[in-house]
Amino acid sequence: MTLFEVGVVIAxxxxxxxxxxxxxxxxxxxxxxxxxxxxxxxxxxxxxxxxWEGDNGDKYPMGVSVTxxxxxxxxxxxxxxxxxxxxxxxxxxxxILFCPADTTxxxxxxxxxxxxNSNISYFVGVDVTNDINPQMILSGDDNFEIRGVPxxxxxxxxxxxxxxxxxxxRHKLAGNIGLADGSVQxxxxxxxxxxxxxxxxxxxxxxxx
Numbered sequence: 001m002t003l004f005e006v007g008v009v010i011a012x013x014x015x016x017x018x019x020x021x022x023x024x025x026x027x028x029x030x031x032x033x034x035x036x037x038x039x040x041x042x043x044x045x046x047x048x049x050x051x052w053e054g055d056n057g058d059k060y061p062m063g064v065s066v067t068x069x070x071x072x073x074x075x076x077x078x079x080x081x082x083x084x085x086x087x088x089x090x091x092x093x094x095x096i097l098f099c100p101a102d103t104t105x106x107x108x109x110x111x112x113x114x115x116x117n118s119n120i121s122y123f124v125g126v127d128v129t130n131d132i133n134p135q136m137i138l139s140g141d142d143n144f145e146i147r148g149v150p151x152x153x154x155x156x157x158x159x160x161x162x163x164x165x166x167x168x169x170r171h172k173l174a175g176n177i178g179l180a181d182g183s184v185q186x187x188x189x190x191x192x193x194x195x196x197x198x199x200x201x202x203x204x205x206x207x208x209x
Contacts, residue, residue, distance in 0.1 A: 048090035063129025078155030117209035134181035
């Protein structure tokens, strides 16, 4: 290669670097990679729900009794783990149940080893038994707080007008939610409250890990 050709190659690489770097770093220099992985994991989770639904009478695990292979009775008590464990075939790996931006939990590598709340970063929408109402909230990041107090593991009952917001710990006061139709949205604090109001329920019930 001539000196000119080497210069052209270097110039092209520099241009590509200038294009790519802004997509993986925000203006404050914080990597967006964990956020991207987190939202992609939630998309896979919602897809797993849709596949499971198609094989189980058009119902999600929350709408099917435990005796018939679902998680209805358990998720109603706040049991998140069982709703995911009944979908092990559809999920393939428990790795997608963990958000890399969640510093409070660890990733499980296989369903063969015990999977518990400490390996799950996403809540389960207890009220979502099917996809008839596409605006109901199926799953999402579990880092909520109410009046400055982070919510606890278990069953969470949220009236439509509850002052619930995202904590700053995971995605800088934003988060991801999956809807009953399988779509996933990245929403702000305002978007989260709007999502609750659009479910059509007076009270939303969520099982948190």
